Amino acid sequence: MIENFWANALFSVVPTIFLGLLFWLLLRTILRADRTERKVYAKMEAEERARLGLDKPVL
Numbered sequence: 494m495i496e497n498f499w500a501n502a503l504f505s506v507v508p509t510i511f512l513g514l515l516f517w518l519l520l521r522t523i524l525r526a527d528r529t530e531r532k533v534y535a536k537m538e539a540e541e542r543a544r545l546g547l548d549k550p551v552l
């Protein structure tokens with residue numbers, strides 16, 4: 494057992510901060526991948542519409 498108050502406080506806070514940063518990084522990576530995938534899909538769809546001669550997207 495660590496007898497120093499500040500060392501105990503540090504050991505209590507560091508795992509929480511680390512897990513929070515890990516969670517933030519994971520969500521950021523997922524959201525960026527989704528954004529990139531949507532952008533690529535929209536580009537592919539626009540190219541396909543241009544190839545078929547369609548002007549406006551069908552909603």
